[in-house]
Amino acid sequence: QIEEIYNKITSEHGMNPSPSEFGKLASEFSECPSKKRGGELGYFTRGQMVGDFETAAFSTPPGQMTGIIKTKHGYHIILVEDRKISIK
Secondary structure, three states, X not given: OHHHHHHHHHHHHOOOOOHHHHHHXXXXXXXXXXXXXXXXXXXXXXXXXXXXXXXXXXXXXXXXEOOOEEEOOEEEOOEOOOOOOOOO
């Protein structure tokens, strides 16, 4: 099913769907608790997410979507909306 969802997003919006369009699909198809918020995870820092998810999230430019990512938690598609610089 993830491939169908991915193909639907990319055929209609390419690799940069609007957050609202992405959120509609996440609300409908996601199995993650973030489903209630349209897939919104909020800001997170390195070390908070599992390996491949984190690598994809931090290597994708803001405004762009990742491909399909497989982790131990399942399959994911990430829309990177924004990035903040963390100063320690």
